Amino acid sequence: MSMTLRHHPVLGGKAALRLKDVTLEALPEGHVLQLLAAAPEAGPGLRERIGDSDLRPLAPGQWLLIGNAPLTPEDLTGLEERLKPVADIVDQSHGRVRIALSGPAARAVLAKGTAVNLDAAAFPVGHAAQTLIGHIGAHLARTGEDSFELTVLRGFAESLWDDLAQMAAEFA
């Protein structure tokens, strides 16, 4: 049976919210892979085995491998084989949705949701943490001085978007 399959990005209907001091943007549903090492302290050799994707720490022995392009099953199998000695892969490309938050007020918006200290000294560019944004769990990564990415469970993506939009409203 051949039919046209349509991918429904969960935030597909959301236009970027561009306010004066902050921008909220749904990122492409490319790939999000959860990497699981055998033990919390394992992990060396990870970086050499992956391609251009962004590797972000998630928990001891766990990372998220993130990129804007979807992976083909062959890409995934190849990566699985290369990583096998170091980590197992669980594909979360459909289970996690990414939202970008940027602008001079990005930190102030996030401080309304998370208790993580986002001071540049405590949370520099490249840093990441799993935390609560209000009532919703999300993975927070600092991608630039004034830019952050949130990775959230697909089912909560719309609610998180709505919450962020409200938190950002005063920076219009």
Add this chain to the structure above:
Amino acid sequence: MASLIACPHCGRRPKEEFTVKGAALARPEPQAGADAWFDHVYLRDNPRGPYQEFWHHTSGCRRWLVVTRDTATHEVEEARDAALWNRETAR
């Protein structure tokens, strides 16, 4: 209002990110016998002062921790990964 637990992996986070399970007790050996199992499942001390509890950083790194908390002052003296605790203390 607020309480912070210093997660050894994530730093200080509010208690809302955690789930507390109760006394941090080592699981008896399978052959420990009915009395030991009964104690393990049902009997708890209720000390005033330092108390070791299992806390789960549910909304953070999802690691189980052993938190030493003073029941009188809520002062958290230590929080360490439960796997480490298991290897070094529980046996």
Add this chain to the structure above:
Amino acid sequence: MTSYRLSQGGLIDRARPLSFSFDGKPMSGFAGDSLASALLANGQRLMGRSFKYHRPRGVLTAGAAEPNALMTIGKGGRTEPNTRATLQELYDGLTARSQNRWPSLDFDIGALNGLLSPFLSAGFYYKTFMWPAAFWEKLYEPFIRKAAGLGEAAKESDPDSFEKCWAHCDLLVIGAGATGLAAALTAGRAGARVILVDEQAELGGSLLSETATIGGVPAAQFAREATAELEALPNVRTLARTTAFGRYDGNVFGAVERVQKHVATPQVGRPVERLWRIVAGRALLATGAEERPLVFGGNDIPGVMMAGAARSYLNRTAVAPARQMAIFTTNDSGYALARDLEACGVALTAIIDSRPEGAAPGLYKGQARILTDALVRDAHGGKSLSAITIARQGRTETLRLDGLAVSGGFSPVIHLACHRGDKPVWSDAQGAFLAEDRKGLALAGAAAGLSGLAACYEAGARKAVALLDQLGIAATAGSVPTVEGDIVAPATKPLWSIPGIRGKAFIDFQNDVHRADLALAVREGYAHVELAKRYTTNGMATDQGKLSNVNAIGLLAEARGVSPAEVGTTTFRPFYTPVSFGALAGSSHGKHFQPVRQSPLHGWAKKNGARFVETGLWYRSAWFPRTGETTWRESVDREVRTVREAAGLCDVSMLGKIEITGKDAALFLDRVYCNGFANLPVGKARYGLMLREDGFIYDDGTTSRLAEDRFFMTTTTAYAAGVLNHLEFCAQALWPELDVRLASVTDQWAQMAIAGPLARTILQEIVDEDISNEAFPFLGARAVSLFNGALKGRLFRISFSGELAYELAVPAGYGESVADALMEIGKPKGLCAYGVEALSVLRIEKGHVTHNEINGTVVPADLGFGRMVSAKKADFIGKHMLAREGLTAGNRHQLVGVVPLDPAASFRTGAHILAKGAAATLENSLGHVSSSCYSPHVGSTIGLALVRAGSSRHGEEVMIWNGLRGEYTPGRLCDPVFIDPENAKLKI
């Protein structure tokens, strides 16, 4: 009405006049006024009626402790009762209304309570209204509620928004007077991350009311320059209009910022209040001190005011507190007011100084008459002060005047230092309770008992250096700027009781507790500070006794003949001042109250007309009504029949899904399930029961082996989060030596059940592999290719309904499209969408259990799963407690089916099962109906029940009794499987 506004001076902006109204009366003030100062400027002294006796009251303070000038501000949903006029900034168009009066503030019927006061003494609640008991609810309570009280909350919803926010700093400085500014400047200049909070609209604290000069400039200007320097530092955050209200574990402070409570129309999108949770490395309390009232007769008459407040109105807002003043003081601070009043041209009749020696020589150079060793015994007047009676060396003298400023010494504001259980310590030298520096926190300046601007500045800087040093941050205190014209008031011996009082001498103004009440409490045996508080209600009003507690303790100490140290204080707790529910709720209301968790098939369900039901945070499709169906039962019955006769598609995406990998994954599953999993072949699914360590069932679900070291577990929707927490506990805390790795994949997969005799035919059209019974038998589980290789999914041949059934998982983003395709393909074959209601009927007919049955009291044998429990495994969670006598007894509640004798009769879930002929009592209950539904297959209501020794009672006639509704349904117990007990349908 004559204006009390002085022609010059103050920090008000005379170029910006503001109009406002009080009780409908139009008035005007200036930018920089508080509501209280503007009312005083307009000659409005009477600002409220007291709580119990409805006595006329005026403003007593100029700050947070105000017990009298509480008003209702705003209109409609923005109505804010019990607003302290002293803290409310004036804005154009502000409307204020007085409270606790009827019909008007000037003529208040409730004032008759004053005549009834012999009956309204301390403890009157306990004594007067004891009998008859029935009168309490109908008469006394409504009467007291109406007569005593505060403002009324608005009935409309608040149109404004609120929010919460976190902040982090090295040093939190609370209070921005001389001490706090010095600390913040010292820390800010050293590069530390500083947060400086102050409850006033402008930083500066007492400096804004001061006439002294600092560093050669007026104190207020000094404060403004310091504020400007702080605001220019990137590492400093200043928060004005922000009250730090509590100190919590981990040195977290709660503070509420009134972002837009000083404007008529708040800007949309910005909160009106923001609740800060400030994580402070170190904190410095520079909260100053509260001036203590003196307890003389009529000390509550409008016109009596704290000396410091009078000074603030005079210097900061250029308002004369009265035309003809006197000052009653126990210390030198009263003389600062005397000096300033005279400088402003306000007539000062006398200074009544309780000390025999009076003020320090040379301190006061003014013209007023000074009466040393003198006391004000009584104040006189109705709605306004008219005279005072002075007692001096055995003689009395009456002075006619309209204003009396009072200073009974100072109580350091130590509340936040005591919120975590630390007790204040009485200092005889200071005549006050002090708090000690603790880990993470220190006090400085007036909050530590100091007096004098230079001393406070020096202490603020020095303590900041010491606190930062603890964090490894180097800072230097710098030199203290030269202060001129400051009157330093060293602590003096407190004056608790004044002899010979005639009128009511109030201790707690807000709760109308006077000296005789406290004396009564002592006489009746309630002299302990905690008992006296509750007996008299002293300190229990919304001001939490800021002005009254220390005086009450002093008077109790005198009455008991002990030191205040021995009396001690009541317990300090957050909140320091009242915090609105709006601020505490933050943004958590309306659609932001809690998040919605949306299934990847939500869009599919909506297109198919689903009615949704909230299950936890999920919205699940409950049923799918079609044209012509008028009740939910019609739709559900049709969906059930369609599944049994053709096929149905149901969204089961919300089941918990956990991927388990690692070389010890199989061994791990063996330990967390009571049945065996190590021998599960790759490509197979198995039903598993997870027990708690006490032997009772925790959760059930199926787990499939996708590869040697990769499993896919499903859990019930309700326990999805709990099961993952539990597995992580087992993996990390119990058996860290196992290589097992866990990941929640609930959101990764859209999962749909396709059930019914035609399920395979429909599914085969999209699945590339052969899924015939031979190629893919019951309990098969495998990765599949779909739509000619366009998509990869996972297929499980498992059945909850008892029909030939599959669960298909596809990547969530494609879920809707795949479900649409299946509906399209299945349409000619009669495929329908079905919801959780039909799912529930199907599973009850099949005798499958859910958490209705797995209710924390059942072990596997109770549900007929006794043989599933592995006897071979040496260990699994729950094994060791499962053999207990009570868990193996034959008369335990066991799962049975139940049907009505008359197919037309019905019963409900929760009904009790009684033996035939037994009386309807709970003692006779054999168990209860755990699940029930109308079964289209059986043609009547059917149920599952947990019944004592139930598995040996099949066929027994019973009575199904619903005691709540008085329903009795004769019924029969039966096998819990109503359909296909041989499981033939599963294997075709």
